[in-house]
Amino acid sequence: KNQVEQSPQSLIILEGKNCTLQCNYTVSPFSNLRWYKQDTGRGPVSLTIMTFSENTKSNGRYTATLDADTKQSSLHITASQLSDSASYICVVTPNDYKLSFGAGTTVTVRA
Amino acid sequence: DGGITQSPKYLFRKEGQNVTLSCEQNLNHDAMYWYRQDPGQGLRLIYYSQIVNDFQKGDIAEGYSVSREKKESFPLTVTSAQKNPTAFYLCASSTGRTGELFFGEGSRLTVL
Numbered sequence: 718k719n720q721v722e723q724s725p726q727s728l729i730i731l732e733g734k735n736c737t738l739q740c741n742y743t744v745s746p747f748s749n750l751r752w753y754k755q756d757t758g759r760g761p762v763s764l765t766i767m768t769f770s771e772n773t774k775s776n777g778r779y780t781a782t783l784d785a786d787t788k789q790s791s792l793h794i795t796a797s798q799l800s801d802s803a804s805y806i807c808v809v810t811p812n813d814y815k816l817s818f819g820a821g822t823t824v825t826v827r828a
Numbered sequence: 829d830g831g832i833t834q835s836p837k838y839l840f841r842k843e844g845q846n847v848t849l850s851c852e853q854n855l856n857h858d859a860m861y862w863y864r865q866d867p868g869q870g871l872r873l874i875y876y877s878q879i880v881n882d883f884q885k886g887d888i889a890e891g892y893s894v895s896r897e898k899k900e901s902f903p904l905t906v907t908s909a910q911k912n913p914t915a916f917y918l919c920a921s922s923t924g925r926t927g928e929l930f931f932g933e934g935s936r937l938t939v940l
Contacts, residue, residue: 721870748926760832760918760931806870814859814878814925815886818870 720744723807723819730797730826738822740790740807751808752781752792755821761806764792797826830855834919834932841906841913841939849904849935851919859924860902864888865916865934874917877902878925906937914939 720743730736742750749768753761765774765781767790773782778795794801807819832853841847853860859878863871873886877896891910896902902921906913919932 751929758916758934758936760834760920760933762931763928766928808929810926812925814861814876814884815873816929818863818872820868820870 720817721807721809721819723805723822725822726820727823727825730824732797732799732826732828734797736794736797736824738792738794738805738807738824740792740819742788742790742807742809742817742819744809744811744817745788746812748810748812750781750783750790751810752779752790753806753808755804755806757803764805794824797824799826799828802826832919832921832930832932834917834935836935837933839935839937841937843939844908846905846907847937849906849917849919849937851902851904851932852900853902853919853921853930854900855921855930856899857921857923857927857930858899859922859927860896861920861922861929862886862892862894862902862904863918863920865918871918874904913937 722741724739751766752764755761767774767783769785780793783790804821804823806821809817835850861876862874875894877883893905917935922929
């Protein structure tokens with residue numbers, strides 16, 4: 718069973734609107750939690766990385782939050798742009814080299 | 829520019845053939861990884877290498893082989909023993925276990 722669950726599986730938003738993606742995990746212990754953006758047919762690119770002691774991390778219009786007690790993370794996209802259309806992947810790093818990847822949330826931004 | 833280069837971008841293979849995917853990095857990273865991505869699933873680890881001349885099996889190593897003779901290179905061979913090889917393959921590298929993971933642009937393998 719996948720130890721990282723993302724929701725929703727996909728969503729459509731209008732340009733300029735905000736959205737929030739969810740990530741629940743059961744990996745324990747863990748070193749850090751990462752969010753990646755993957756354009757169709759391309760490799761993932763890092764957006765944020767948080768250790769278990771951090772609550773929030775921002776990268777431009779992307780803000781990630783982490784609640785290590787409830788094992789939940791979210792990625793908030795502010796004032797969405799057409800270029801935000803992509804898959805967003807939550808990744809949890811345990812205490813070895815075998816990272817746990819969520820299946821991703823596909824975001825489509827429409828004009 | 830520093831980064832990871834995967835080749836080829838697209839590859840077609842007939843059943844029964846072995847194919848090798850190339851992965852080169854100039855980031856001076858010790859750790860390198862191969863992942864497989866299928867629709868609707870998270871990335872799955874095939875093999876990883878923490879250091880030159882050493883590599884470990886991941887969760888789905890059957891039907892695959894790797895080598896790590898140089899720090900910069902980590903080629904993946906998809907053998908005929910892999911029952912369902914059609915997928916998108918991603919190579920990555922990092923400075924260590926918790927370091928940021930940098931990905932290549934991927935190689936899409938299709939078995940005809």
